[in-house]
Amino acid sequence: MRPLTVCAALEDDEVRALAEITQTLRVEAGKTIFSEGDAAEAMYNVTSGTVKLYKLLPDGRRQITGFLGSGDFLGLSFDDTYAYSAETVTVAALCRFPRRKMEAVLDAFPKVQRRLFSMATTELAAAQDQMLLLGRKTAKEKICSFLMMLSQRAGRRGQKENPVFVPMSRADIADYLGLTTETVSRTFTQLKTSGVISLQEGNKIRLGNLDAIYDMAEGI
Amino acid sequence: MRPLTVCAALEDDEVRALAEITQTLRVEAGKTIFSEGDAAEAMYNVTSGTVKLYKLLPDGRRQITGFLGSGDFLGLSFDDTYAYSAETVTVAALCRFPRRKMEAVLDAFPKVQRRLFSMATTELAAAQDQMLLLGRKTAKEKICSFLMMLSQRAGRRGQKENPVFVPMSRADIADYLGLTTETVSRTFTQLKTSGVISLQEGNKIRLGNLDAIYDMAEGI
DNA sequence: CGATCCGTTGAGGTGCGTCAACGGGAGTGG
DNA sequence: CCACTCCCGTTGACGCACCTCAACGGATCG
Numbered sequence: 001m002r003p004l005t006v007c008a009a010l011e012d013d014e015v016r017a018l019a020e021i022t023q024t025l026r027v028e029a030g031k032t033i034f035s036e037g038d039a040a041e042a043m044y045n046v047t048s049g050t051v052k053l054y055k056l057l058p059d060g061r062r063q064i065t066g067f068l069g070s071g072d073f074l075g076l077s078f079d080d081t082y083a084y085s086a087e088t089v090t091v092a093a094l095c096r097f098p099r100r101k102m103e104a105v106l107d108a109f110p111k112v113q114r115r116l117f118s119m120a121t122t123e124l125a126a127a128q129d130q131m132l133l134l135g136r137k138t139a140k141e142k143i144c145s146f147l148m149m150l151s152q153r154a155g156r157r158g159q160k161e162n163p164v165f166v167p168m169s170r171a172d173i174a175d176y177l178g179l180t181t182e183t184v185s186r187t188f189t190q191l192k193t194s195g196v197i198s199l200q201e202g203n204k205i206r207l208g209n210l211d212a213i214y215d216m217a218e219g220i
Numbered sequence: 221m222r223p224l225t226v227c228a229a230l231e232d233d234e235v236r237a238l239a240e241i242t243q244t245l246r247v248e249a250g251k252t253i254f255s256e257g258d259a260a261e262a263m264y265n266v267t268s269g270t271v272k273l274y275k276l277l278p279d280g281r282r283q284i285t286g287f288l289g290s291g292d293f294l295g296l297s298f299d300d301t302y303a304y305s306a307e308t309v310t311v312a313a314l315c316r317f318p319r320r321k322m323e324a325v326l327d328a329f330p331k332v333q334r335r336l337f338s339m340a341t342t343e344l345a346a347a348q349d350q351m352l353l354l355g356r357k358t359a360k361e362k363i364c365s366f367l368m369m370l371s372q373r374a375g376r377r378g379q380k381e382n383p384v385f386v387p388m389s390r391a392d393i394a395d396y397l398g399l400t401t402e403t404v405s406r407t408f409t410q411l412k413t414s415g416v417i418s419l420q421e422g423n424k425i426r427l428g429n430l431d432a433i434y435d436m437a438e439g440i
Numbered sequence: 441c442g443a444t445c446c447g448t449t450g451a452g453g454t455g456c457g458t459c460a461a462c463g464g465g466a467g468t469g470g
Numbered sequence: 471c472c473a474c475t476c477c478c479g480t481t482g483a484c485g486c487a488c489c490t491c492a493a494c495g496g497a498t499c500g
Contacts, residue, residue, distance in 0.1 A: 055352045057439050063352040078338045083345045110330040113337060118298045120340040125303045127347035132275045132283040134354035135398030139456070170479060178355030180457060185480055219277050359488070390447060400489060405448055 014109045021101040025094050033086040033094070034075070040082045042096050043075035049092025050167050053084045054175065064176040066126070067168065070157060073119055090167045134178045137219065142177040143187045144217035147197070147207060163204040234329045241321040246313050253306040253314070254295070260302050262316050263295035269312025270387050273304045274395065284396040286346070287388065290377060293339055310387045354398045357439065362397040363407045364437035367417070367427060383424040 024047070027033060033044065036055060051068040065084060068074055074086050097105075106113045133145050147164060155161040166173075170181040177184070191197045196213060198206045207213055244267070247253060253264065256275060271288040285304060288294060294306050317325075326333045353365050367384060375381040386393075390401040397404070411417045416433060418426045427433055 053348075055348060057352070057356060059439055061356040061439065063355045065348040065351050076341050077345065078341050079345070084348055106334070107330070110327070110333065113330065113333055114326070117333060117337040117340060120337060120344060121296050121298050124340060124344055124347065125297070125299070127344065127351065128273075128275060128285040128304055130351055131285050131347065131354055132277070134351055135283045135395075136277060136281040175355075181479075182458085182481085183456060186456095189480075219279055219281065401447075402449085402490085403488060406488095409448075 014112060017105050017109065018097075018112065021097055021105065023096040023098075025096060027088045027092050027094060029088055029090050029092075031088050033088065034082050035085045036082055038082050040075060040077050040080055040099060042098050043073060043077075043102060044086075044097070045095040046070055046072050046074070047093045047095055050089040051086055051092055051094075052089050052168070052172060052176075053086050055084050062175045063178070064172060065130075066123075067172075067176065069153060073116070076116065076120060089172065137217075139177075139179055139183050139187050140190070141217055141219050142179065143173075143184065143191065144213045146173065146177060147205065148210075148214055148217050151207060151210070162210075163200055163206045166203050166205055231331075234332060237325050237329065238317075238332065241317055241325065243316040243318075244313065245316060246311065247308045249308055249310050249312075251308050253308065254302050255305045256302055258302050260295060260297050260300055260319060262318050263293065263297075263322055264306075264317070265315040266290050266292050266294070267313045267315055270309040271306055271312055271314075272309050272388070272392060272396075273306050275304050282395045283398070284392060285350075286343075287392075287396065289373060293336070296336065296340060309392065357437075359397075359399055359403050359407050360410070361437055361439050362399065363393075363404065363411065364433045366393065366397060367425065368430075368434055368437050371427060371430070382430075383420055383426045386423050386425055 027049075033051065034040075046068050048070050051072075051074065052064050053066045053068065053074060054062050054064045056062050067089065075082065077083060106116070133142055137145065150164045150166060151161050154164060159165070168176075170184050173179075174181045174184045179187075188197070188199070192199060196208050196216070198208070200206055247269075253271065254260075266288050268290050271292075271294065272284050273286045273288065273294060274282050274284045276282050287309065295302065297303060326336070353362055357365065370384045370386060371381050374384060379385070388396075390404050393399075394401045394404045399407075408417070408419070412419060416428050416436070418428070420426055
């Protein structure tokens with residue numbers, strides 16, 4: 001239970017209080033955890049695997065607003081319905097916190113709340129980066145930003161930084177970056193041809209020169 | 221001091237603690253409040269006027285990540301530098317909370333923290349809406365979404381909903397919606413010609429049929 | 441009354457979307 | 471074990487929504 005990110009820097013009784021209201025669950029790849037508009041009865045913490053969050057337009061156009069990995073939170077909301085849908089990309093393990101009980105814990109343990117607040121502001125900063133990407137970057141810059149993001153996150157989680165593991169489909173990447181699958185595919189081959197990246201077995205991508213990719217991501 | 225949004229539902233001593241560390245300031249239109257990368261020494265609360273937040277790419281491309289009005293917060297960050305720049309659109313009044321003192325208040329008054337947390341999650345939901353807009357909507361849908369957003373916000377603040385006051389320039393709107401000024405201008409004239417909106421004196425826009433505009437914003 | 445800024449409009453170009461075809465891998469069923 | 475289907479990723483041909491470049495008029499200001 002300990003390496004649960006919410007629990008970093010918490011006292012034992014706080015961790016115990018959280019553990020008491022927790023249910024753990026395992027979800028297959030490609031399954032819906034909850035859908036936009038559902039009653040927001042719980043929040044979740046990803047402990048393993050990858051989860052995607054997305055919003056839909058009435059005609060089916062989709063925008064993936066984030067990919068979550070271990071330690072990330074979903075369902076943080078002060079509304080009574082979810083504002084987005086959540087679906088697993090790979091098999092995933094989740095901790096489920098019923099909302100009412102969670103709110104009681106928040107009231108009792110300000111440190112837990114402080115931690116969640118800090119995570120929310122971090123996510124807000126990430127959201128602003130993503131807006132810059134969606135509104136102002138070219139396809140190549142988007143793909144390079146995406147690869148850098150995956151690499152940096154893997155590093156922060158103590159996983160391999162360089163052959164980056166990319167578990168999501170081209171369609172998911174496209175819907176995350178505001179592109180089509182075709183453009184994603186074409187851009188990958190373009191980067192492959194120019195020797196910047198190379199695709200490996202098992203959905204892994206080797207990044208040639210990290211600094212060069214970073215510069216491309218920033219449009220330099 | 222009372223109608224300061226952070227202070228809604230707070231006890232008197234909490235309000236007093238906040239008031240004690242507050243400095244109020246007035247900023248001219250078009251002035252920088254802080255810039256991306258500056259040491260994050262304070263957070264601010266807008267009490268009147270409009271403020272824009274933005275991020276830049278090295279070559280000058282700009283993405284405005286939000287327009288703030290009275291009650292909104294800026295500078296919420298657990299990093300020690302600002303992740304974005306903030307600039308006034310109109311004359312604005314701000315409350316300034318030095319970071320260190322603010323953190324002491326947060327520790328002393330969990331309710332204040334709870335309120336800020338709630339505001340952060342609300343902003344996060346807005347950010348996800350904006351990602352959907354930037355990644356998947358057409359120019360017309362973007363403009364209609366923008367007008368609806370302005371109208372709804374004005375309503376929430378008790379200001380006029382229908383001739384919407386639009387204080388920002390075409391360039392600002394373009395950088396907020398991921399478009400160019402020319403496209404913004406052309407889309408406005410297109411909406412004007414089809415009778416959906418009409419431009420009025422003093423940067424006001426009259427919305428013809430709110431339901432129709434809402435449908436256009438959602439791509440229906 | 442020149443200078444500057446802003447919004448608008450036109451003409452032309454292009455990055456990415458759309459549509460279509462194809463190949464490979466995975467699952468399925470005989 | 472082989473057909474068959476389905477899904478995914480890739481590639482090509484073509485079109486278009488939006489960008490780029492350019493010009494112009496009105497407002498504001500010294």
